[in-house]
Amino acid sequence: MADILGAEVDEEGFLVDLKDWTKEIAVEMAKGDDIELSEEHWDVINFLRDYFEEYQIAPAVRVLTKAIGKQFGKEKGNSKYLYSLFPYGPGKQGCRFAGLPKPTGCI
Amino acid sequence: MAKEFDIPKLPTYLEIPEINEGVMEGEGPFKSAKEFQSPLGFPGEKVDNWQEVAINKMGELKSKYRSVQVFLDACVKCGACTDKCHYFLGSSDPKNMPVARQDLFRSVYRRHFTFAGKYFPKLVGAKELDDEMLDDWYNYFHQCSQCRRCSVFCPYGIDTAEISMAAREVLDSVGVGQKYCNQILGKAITIGNNLGLPEPALRDTLLDLEEEIEEETGVAVKYPLDVKGAEILLITPSADFFAEPHIDGLIGYGKVFHQDGVSWTMSSYASEGANFGMFIGSYDIMRKAALRIRKAALDLEVSRVMVGECGHAWRVAYSFWNTLTGVGAGATDEFGQKLQNQLDSRYPQPQHIIEYTHDLIQQGKLNFDKSANDDRTVTFHDSCNVARATNMGGIPNGQFILPREVIKAVCNNYVDMERSTIMESTFCCGGGGGLLTDDLMEIRIKGAMPRMQALKEVEKSDAVDTLVAICAICKSQFSKVLPKFDFDPYMIASAHQLVSEAIIMDKPQTDDAPAEEVEEASETSVETETAE
Numbered sequence: 001m002a003d004i005l006g007a008e009v010d011e012e013g014f015l016v017d018l019k020d021w022t023k024e025i026a027v028e029m030a031k032g033d034d035i036e037l038s039e040e041h042w043d044v045i046n047f048l049r050d051y052f053e054e055y056q057i058a059p060a061v062r063v064l065t066k067a068i069g070k071q072f073g074k075e076k077g078n079s080k081y082l083y084s085l086f087p088y089g090p091g092k093q094g095c096r097f098a099g100l101p102k103p104t105g106c107i
Numbered sequence: 108m109a110k111e112f113d114i115p116k117l118p119t120y121l122e123i124p125e126i127n128e129g130v131m132e133g134e135g136p137f138k139s140a141k142e143f144q145s146p147l148g149f150p151g152e153k154v155d156n157w158q159e160v161a162i163n164k165m166g167e168l169k170s171k172y173r174s175v176q177v178f179l180d181a182c183v184k185c186g187a188c189t190d191k192c193h194y195f196l197g198s199s200d201p202k203n204m205p206v207a208r209q210d211l212f213r214s215v216y217r218r219h220f221t222f223a224g225k226y227f228p229k230l231v232g233a234k235e236l237d238d239e240m241l242d243d244w245y246n247y248f249h250q251c252s253q254c255r256r257c258s259v260f261c262p263y264g265i266d267t268a269e270i271s272m273a274a275r276e277v278l279d280s281v282g283v284g285q286k287y288c289n290q291i292l293g294k295a296i297t298i299g300n301n302l303g304l305p306e307p308a309l310r311d312t313l314l315d316l317e318e319e320i321e322e323e324t325g326v327a328v329k330y331p332l333d334v335k336g337a338e339i340l341l342i343t344p345s346a347d348f349f350a351e352p353h354i355d356g357l358i359g360y361g362k363v364f365h366q367d368g369v370s371w372t373m374s375s376y377a378s379e380g381a382n383f384g385m386f387i388g389s390y391d392i393m394r395k396a397a398l399r400i401r402k403a404a405l406d407l408e409v410s411r412v413m414v415g416e417c418g419h420a421w422r423v424a425y426s427f428w429n430t431l432t433g434v435g436a437g438a439t440d441e442f443g444q445k446l447q448n449q450l451d452s453r454y455p456q457p458q459h460i461i462e463y464t465h466d467l468i469q470q471g472k473l474n475f476d477k478s479a480n481d482d483r484t485v486t487f488h489d490s491c492n493v494a495r496a497t498n499m500g501g502i503p504n505g506q507f508i509l510p511r512e513v514i515k516a517v518c519n520n521y522v523d524m525e526r527s528t529i530m531e532s533t534f535c536c537g538g539g540g541g542l543l544t545d546d547l548m549e550i551r552i553k554g555a556m557p558r559m560q561a562l563k564e565v566e567k568s569d570a571v572d573t574l575v576a577i578c579a580i581c582k583s584q585f586s587k588v589l590p591k592f593d594f595d596p597y598m599i600a601s602a603h604q605l606v607s608e609a610i611i612m613d614k615p616q617t618d619d620a621p622a623e624e625v626e627e628a629s630e631t632s633v634e635t636e637t638a639e
């Protein structure tokens with residue numbers, strides 16, 4: 001299995017053990033996708049981690065956009081903005097950087 | 108990471124492609140690790156005596172499902188099905204011709220279960236089940252969405268979908284499972300939905316939604332959860348809570364219930380419509396998932412069970428729930444019969460949300476401002492499971508008529524796609540049958556080509572800009588593949604999303620006391636299914 005900074009990741013690049021997560025790992029994962037993490041990225045990543053801690057799952061798209069809009073301004077509360085930060089999707093790419101499991105289902 | 112591949116061009120007329128041997132050869136989707144196999148009772152990895160286990164399993168399936176044996180014996184190689192599969196049309200790999208796909212399974216069946224195959228294997232195309240064959244099974248039976256289009260054109264009605272389910276069941280039995288399906292099934296049978304959405308998250312998501320709708324419309328539309336004594340239990344795909352445009356459909360269901368004034372609820376214990384047990388061909392697991400619905404219906408003492416917009420859910424509900432759970436007629440065990448007596452026989456059980464809305468429209472109970480959808484020109488994608496395995500409204504072809512009538516009742520501009528690509532001949536979206544995973548993106552995109560081609564034509568001729576579907580997988584698949592074919596990904600919509608836009612919320616606001624709320628429905632009640 002592959003690893004990132006010594007932490008094991010699965011075939012899709014998600015952390016196997018969520019406890020392994022560090023900020024450095026997030027930076028490294030983003031680098032692999034040619035993204036430099038800005039403050040805006042971190043706002044989303046931190047929200048994802050907080051939400052996960054409370055609910056054991058990633059937030060629904062609508063919950064995420066609404067929360068980001070509320071906290072950081074209405075112009076940011078839409079999926080277009082989130083996709084501009086995470087081109088592969090706030091759910092899939094954002095969750096990976098945040099050390100969350102990949103949301104899967106009929107989505 | 109992913110291999111490079113060409114995105115198919117969209118021709119003006121669909122043509123039979125020139126064959127490209129082996130273009131879709133490969134290792135197939137990610138395999139399921141032990142942690143996802145064991146909870147379903149499958150071996151964690153490929154077992155040592157896998158050949159023996161596989162052949163025994165095939166023998167078992169042959170006697171258990173008569174249809175599979177008939178399908179394996181009946182094919183006369185007439186060729187009528189060869190160009191009917193969207194995966195063949197989009198990929199040009201000859202192994203994606205339905206008959207060739209069946210032959211992967213049939214050749215082994217011949218070798219082991221027919222006289223001629225045992226003694227004259229070469230003459231009848233009988234083959235050994237070796238590693239190479241097993242790899243081919245894994246790869247090509249995960250390039251079939253079990254959509255049954257091929258069966259419509261076969262003079263014998265041979266259904267490749269059933270063969271592909273059987274093949275996947277054999278694969279699971281030797282420890283070669285698919286990660287996507289099996290991981291999801293694990294969540295469905297422990298947490299209650301495919302996403303793994305636990306009760307508090309679900310509850311908060313619904314509260315959020317209520318708040319948002321009230322802000323927008325000024326009407327307090329409710330999304331009740333675990334309300335005991337409600338009339339209707341709604342079973343909907345969990346994607347409806349999570350993804351777009353699914354959630355816009357959920358908003359629509361809520362508004363319709365609100366206008367009707369009926370009491371309804373969802374269940375946190377059975378919060379999933381889609382039943383992946385069917386994809387992997389496992390009746391036992393399909394039953395396990397379905398029994399959660401029975402338990403929820405009994406615990407919540409509802410008198411009606413309704414299904415949201417989900418193709419596979421409706422297929423399983425329509426064809427199997429009666430015997431699996433007692434929703435419908437024919438249950439033989441105690442709890443199944445108990446539920447049958449509990450449900451109100453004046454309504455279809457189960458009932459599809461489209462049937463319900465359609466019925467209310469017929470009764471004149473809903474009013475619409477159709478101009479709210481005037482910015483759209485709409486076409487409808489018949490989800491293959493609904494189209495070819497179910498009915499609606501109890502009238503012939505109701506499954507084609509009802510959704511179209513609902514759409515036309517709420518919007519002025521509607522156009523159908525080419526006749527040979529809709530209704531019973533509908534082309535699958537390309538992501539069904541357990542294929543909706545990133546590691547299968549190539550076949551998903553290629554398999555979407557025939558549907559995209561028909562869509563492109565109505566875009567050109569009628570400026571269609573909205574594609575409506577009533578299946579969670581279809582909606583997700585389309586939002587991913589549409590941009591690959593130069594469409595706007597946001598053109599995919601839920602049927603009840605259009606209902607939601609146009610419905611006039613004129614019911615006088617009441618503050619009826621809500622029905623009694625049960626806490627922790629899943630814990631406090633007696634287990635109706637003994638855990639093993």
Ligand code: SF4
Nearest residue numbers: 192251252254255257
């Ligand atoms: S995907 Fe559909 S048309 Fe193709 S082989 Fe499978 S069931 Fe038949």
Ligand code: SF4
Nearest residue numbers: 182183185186188261
């Ligand atoms: S149409 Fe039916 S009989 Fe003809 S080749 Fe296909 S599966 Fe065989």
Ligand code: SF4
Nearest residue numbers: 418490491536539580
């Ligand atoms: S996702 Fe939709 S079109 Fe595709 S197989 Fe399922 S019901 Fe059919």
